[in-house]
Amino acid sequence: MPPTHIAALHTELVRTIHFLHQKGYAPATSSNYSVRETGDDCFYVSESGIDKGDFTIANLIYVDANGKPINDPRRPSAETDLHTLIYQLCPAAHCVLHTHTLYNTVLSKYFAAAKSLVLQDYEVLKGLTGIATHTAQVVVPIFENTQHIPDLCQAVATYWHENPDLRAFLIVGHGLYTWGNTLADAKRHIEVLEFLLACEYELLALRKA
Ligand SMILES: [Zn+2]
16 A cells, blocks of 8 residues: 555546546547656656546556656556656746647647647636746647657757747647646646637637638
8 A cells, every 4th residue: 555645646636637538638548747846856657558537546657767667567648758858958847738639639739840839818827837927938849740759859958958938739630738747737738729720720720600
């Protein structure tokens, strides 16, 4: 049995996973999630191939700082290396959330050639940690999708070194990644971003009508 505080963190993550699944953010066993305890290089990541509506604490896999399972034969998410990268490049992060939604998928394709999407003049931007005004400009870069995760990690790492204020990123035709210093921060960030992606989509549709 894990210590009480870890069990509470796991319970909170599973509750968040069910919340995101219920919103339609994790179709067909997709999406992945992780949490890391303060002072721990290792982290807990979601098991691959599990319907997120049925996800339980038993589907969390403890992996080392390189994303390799510790005394566990199960397969963690195929994208665990992206979680590893985020924790390495953002030591303050303690939770990473990744969603596959209608709006993030469609907009990542629509803006693929531009390689980024800019969010500005939205009150809800203030839900992102450190943003104090709706006039703040939040750039969400868009990376090429690939099944070769090391290439994706390299692209994200290169961008991040040049843009240290990175808060989230999209992958073309795939989904959204964001993170937070706490699980609550990460959940709020994914809600803000998914809401604003929906706004951007609806605005585009209205302008084309
Ligand atoms: Zn994915």
